[in-house]
Amino acid sequence: MASNMISPDYVPSDDEDFMNPNMQEFFRQRLIEWKSDLLRESDQTLQNMQTSSGQEADIGDRASVESERSLELRTRDRERKLITKIDSALRRLESSEFGYCEDTGEPIGVRRLIARPIATMSIEAQERHERMEKTHSGD
Numbered sequence: 001m002a003s004n005m006i007s008p009d010y011v012p013s014d015d016e017d018f019m020n021p022n023m024q025e026f027f028r029q030r031l032i033e034w035k036s037d038l039l040r041e042s043d044q045t046l047q048n049m050q051t052s053s054g055q056e057a058d059i060g061d062r063a064s065v066e067s068e069r070s071l072e073l074r075t076r077d078r079e080r081k082l083i084t085k086i087d088s089a090l091r092r093l094e095s096s097e098f099g100y101c102e103d104t105g106e107p108i109g110v111r112r113l114i115a116r117p118i119a120t121m122s123i124e125a126q127e128r129h130e131r132m133e134k135t136h137s138g139d
Helices: 021-051 059-094 110-115 123-136
Strands: none
Touching: 021 059
16 A cells, blocks of 8 residues: 655644545554654663673662663563554554544544544543443452
């Protein structure tokens, strides 16, 4: 599929047809860029972990390094899950399902997609879903 050339200052709005080719290309580029940034950060983390010796003499230093490493790995795990969601959003773009609520089939809304391009539900459906989870969580 050939990429559409869109103006670098283009921002989707509610005034245009929902998920028109420009809007689709805007979100495609945004998702690809986000994924590239996450992968670059991940590569940097791996390089840093491989170059740090882990042989700090002081037990406090060693504990600090292990704590930082643990936090870094948790962050990377969250980012790995985020990359999976980005890939899923890109597949939805290809199949023309992107931007539509998986619950109601209605458009999610341009502002919500700009804020969270991996969103799969409208705000209303998401809130309903979260209320149901709270109700059924046994709290």
